Amino acid sequence: MKKNLILLLLLGLFFKAGAQNVSLKKGWKLAIGDSPEWSSPGFDDKGWQNADVSKSWELQGHPSYDGFGWYRLHVVIPSSIKEKAYLKDSLLISLGSIDDNDEVYLNGTLIGKYGGRGGDIKSSHYGPRSYKIAANNPAILWDRENVLAIRVYDTGGDGGMYGSNFNVHMADIMEGVHFDTNSDFSYGDKNSLGKSIKIVTANRYAYKGTLSFTVTDPETGAVILSKKTDTAHFTAGTPFSWWFTFSAAKKRSYLITYTFKDRRSGVELSETETTPYILTPALAKTPKINGADVFGVRPGHPVLYLIPATGLKPLTYRAKGLPSGLKLNPATGIITGVVDKEGSYPLVLTVTNRKGSATKKFTLAIGDNIGLTPALGWNSWNAWGLSVNDEKVRTSAREMAQRLSAHGWSYINIDDGWEAEKRTDDGKIVANSKFPDMKGLTDFVHGLGLRMGIYSSPGPRTCGGYLGSWQHEDDDALTYGEWGIDYLKYDWCSYGEIAPHHPNLDEMKKPYQVMRSSLNKASRDILFSFCQYGMGDVWNWGAEVGGNSWRTTGDITDTWNSMSGIGFSQDKAAPLAGPGHFNDPDMLVVGKVGWGPSLHNTRLTFDEQYTHISLWSLLSSPLLIGCDMGHLDRFTLSLLTNDEVIAIDQDALGKSARQYIKKDGYQVWVKELKDGGKAIGLFNTADKYQTISLSKTNAALKGYTKFRDVWRQQNIAAVGGSIAPHGVLLIRVEK
Numbered sequence: 001m002k003k004n005l006i007l008l009l010l011l012g013l014f015f016k017a018g019a020q021n022v023s024l025k026k027g028w029k030l031a032i033g034d035s036p037e038w039s040s041p042g043f044d045d046k047g048w049q050n051a052d053v054s055k056s057w058e059l060q061g062h063p064s065y066d067g068f069g070w071y072r073l074h075v076v077i078p079s080s081i082k083e084k085a086y087l088k089d090s091l092l093i094s095l096g097s098i099d100d101n102d103e104v105y106l107n108g109t110l111i112g113k114y115g116g117r118g119g120d121i122k123s124s125h126y127g128p129r130s131y132k133i134a135a136n137n138p139a140i141l142w143d144r145e146n147v148l149a150i151r152v153y154d155t156g157g158d159g160g161m162y163g164s165n166f167n168v169h170m171a172d173i174m175e176g177v178h179f180d181t182n183s184d185f186s187y188g189d190k191n192s193l194g195k196s197i198k199i200v201t202a203n204r205y206a207y208k209g210t211l212s213f214t215v216t217d218p219e220t221g222a223v224i225l226s227k228k229t230d231t232a233h234f235t236a237g238t239p240f241s242w243w244f245t246f247s248a249a250k251k252r253s254y255l256i257t258y259t260f261k262d263r264r265s266g267v268e269l270s271e272t273e274t275t276p277y278i279l280t281p282a283l284a285k286t287p288k289i290n291g292a293d294v295f296g297v298r299p300g301h302p303v304l305y306l307i308p309a310t311g312l313k314p315l316t317y318r319a320k321g322l323p324s325g326l327k328l329n330p331a332t333g334i335i336t337g338v339v340d341k342e343g344s345y346p347l348v349l350t351v352t353n354r355k356g357s358a359t360k361k362f363t364l365a366i367g368d369n370i371g372l373t374p375a376l377g378w379n380s381w382n383a384w385g386l387s388v389n390d391e392k393v394r395t396s397a398r399e400m401a402q403r404l405s406a407h408g409w410s411y412i413n414i415d416d417g418w419e420a421e422k423r424t425d426d427g428k429i430v431a432n433s434k435f436p437d438m439k440g441l442t443d444f445v446h447g448l449g450l451r452m453g454i455y456s457s458p459g460p461r462t463c464g465g466y467l468g469s470w471q472h473e474d475d476d477a478l479t480y481g482e483w484g485i486d487y488l489k490y491d492w493c494s495y496g497e498i499a500p501h502h503p504n505l506d507e508m509k510k511p512y513q514v515m516r517s518s519l520n521k522a523s524r525d526i527l528f529s530f531c532q533y534g535m536g537d538v539w540n541w542g543a544e545v546g547g548n549s550w551r552t553t554g555d556i557t558d559t560w561n562s563m564s565g566i567g568f569s570q571d572k573a574a575p576l577a578g579p580g581h582f583n584d585p586d587m588l589v590v591g592k593v594g595w596g597p598s599l600h601n602t603r604l605t606f607d608e609q610y611t612h613i614s615l616w617s618l619l620s621s622p623l624l625i626g627c628d629m630g631h632l633d634r635f636t637l638s639l640l641t642n643d644e645v646i647a648i649d650q651d652a653l654g655k656s657a658r659q660y661i662k663k664d665g666y667q668v669w670v671k672e673l674k675d676g677g678k679a680i681g682l683f684n685t686a687d688k689y690q691t692i693s694l695s696k697t698n699a700a701l702k703g704y705t706k707f708r709d710v711w712r713q714q715n716i717a718a719v720g721g722s723i724a725p726h727g728v729l730l731i732r733v734e735k
């Protein structure tokens with residue numbers, strides 16, 4: 001929603017300042033393949049298919065297609081767009097997002113390109129694209145028809161050029177100016193919030209003007225606070241910083257709009273964000289045991305299980321019924337050892353501190369089925385992308401141990417970017433210089449009671465262009481075993497070059513079968529996470545091929561469109577989830593994300609983040625935190641430590657919620673739980689407040705009498721209420 005609002009405000013800006021823009025949303029043609037002739041303005045593209053640039057090419061008749069494709073558009077660029085712009089020297093061409101890399105030709109001239117690592121167009125660099133060119137560049141044909149030709153290369157998963165921001169406009173005075181709203185909110189007494197924002201530019205122009213700030217109630221539209229300062233001055237290297245506080249009347253998100261108006265040019269820039277509100281109650285000092293009720297390990301393989309418990313420290317841990325071969329460290333709560341005999345071992349766990357004690361029944365299932373509840377952990381990709389390194393992984397592990405493992409979080413997974421360029425002479429995979437000691441790092445993670453995950457591709461190269469496991473599957477599984485790896489994400493990527501162009505089901509399964517049998521030779525449990533973006537409806541065969549989870553979609557990003565588009569389309573795969581094998585709608589986009597060295601606050605609103613965690617928990621998805629763990633703000637921490645919400649994800653029945661109601665502005669999803677209860681998500685998918693309820697006579701509630709608001713951890717009288725735009729009410733019902 002924030003994005004829509006910004007868009008609206010930006011449109012407002014165009015009208016106010018008169019800096020017109022030419023839409024590039026309609027009229028595109030698409031061809032799959034590659035030819036140098038396709039950049040030429042004279043090429044006849046009439047026979048090409050009409051392209052819809054709001055969606056990937058997979059959704060336009062090219063399922064599972066990876067490789068080159070071209071988009072062409074004939075468009076008149078009127079010189080009138082220069083007239084009202086304050087600055088008239090450059091033109092900006094915005095092309096939505098490109099998945100993954102591109103070259104842009106205007107009337108046959110290459111005016112820009114975006115490649116992956118080392119400029120190689122074949123390595124992944126998915127993301128938004130805008131190209132700036134001088135207004136006097138002879139490639140632009142003012143007031144005449146221009147031909148824009150975009151050569152796109154997709155490395156894997158969804159591909160093409162798609163998104164919402166497609167236009168040409170003058171790069172006016174506010175181009176290159178932005179509000180930096182990335183600092184964390186601070187929380188005072190009585191719902192009061194504070195924050196510092198900055199207006200930043202790299203332009204040398206001296207901006208002087210007013211900054212106004214309004215807080216709006218999104219339900220009524222009423223402006224509840226408005227402030228203005230005349231002293232906003234900034235230029236390159238000297239941002240304007242401003243600290244504000246305000247008291248929120250209710251526990252909900254408000255809209256804050258910042259508007260800067262430059263006095264000399266009269267041009268304005270606006271941005272809107274929402275305010276956080278925390279629902280998760282503060283932790284009690286008395287002990288409480290959290291996490292799943294069951295944990296599976298193969299016989300003869302090492303057990304590593306940290307009993308997740310909260311309460312005033314120090315805590316003392318005990319376990320009754322531990323099978324021989326296992327021991328529990330009473331001070332850390334870490335269970336280690338090996339059990340040779342298959343069986344279901346019922347344990348009674350007890351945790352004590354000076355405020356009291358708590359017990360919990362727990363089952364250790366020694367057998368072939370592992371990953372009995374969805375993995376809870378962290379993965380480096382959505383935060384650091386290819387810039388992940390040893391230090392960042394250690395920071396995440398330390399933070400997880402300090403703040404999250406007490407709630408059941410346990411995996412520290414390194415995604416792409418750890419691999420060397422070359423194997424050793426005897427074919428062994430080695431890490432690159434960012435990971436000087438992989439075994440040492442794994443030992444460190446294990447020492448904290450956590451588990452370690454790694455990433456590879458069945459192809460010769462990973463999506464990021466690093467070494468994959470092609471023809472070295474046994475070597476790699478052996479190395480992972482030696483390092484002590486507990487989880488492997490196996491990403492199709494360049495396997496597209498090995499498999500035939502339109503692989504059939506057997507061909508899609510093959511690389512996963514090969515690695516499965518290699519992993520089976522390791523003498524430890526390694527959860528196997530398939531990443532091939534849902535090709536061939538993987539949910540129908542992922543379990544049979546030995547996957548513990550499988551991605552059902554292309555890559556997520558931190559927008560409402562992406563998150564809700566993925567989350568609300570999971571019903572088809574839902575019946576196939578079960579203990580040991582789960583659908584994976586991709587990793588979480590809460591907290592500070594960035595897919596590279598510089599991070600930003602997720603662009604999801606706070607209500608959208610509640611929706612994200614609620615929906616993923618209802619779907620029994622692996623929950624893999626994708627943010628910088630070194631800077632977990634208070635809100636994000638509250639999202640990730642609500643034990644009643646996590647319990648829905650970790651429910652031992654392992655079923656996924658089903659879509660129960662789907663209407664234009666709302667949806668209801670229902671998940672069956674092990675204790676005979678249900679978890680129900682009422683989602684407001686509209687842009688305005690709505691009251692959404694299920695009446696007590698609704699079939700889903702028949703026989704249920706106890707209702708609980710899970711985020712607030714409070715019993716409630718009825719299932720429903722007023723729900724914020726893109727927000728949720730997550731409810732647990734019992735008989």
Ligand code: GLA
Nearest residue numbers: 124381415416463464491555
């Ligand atoms: C693909 C996957 C992502 C990530 C990157 C790494 O895009 O879908 O989750 O692993 O590759 O390059």
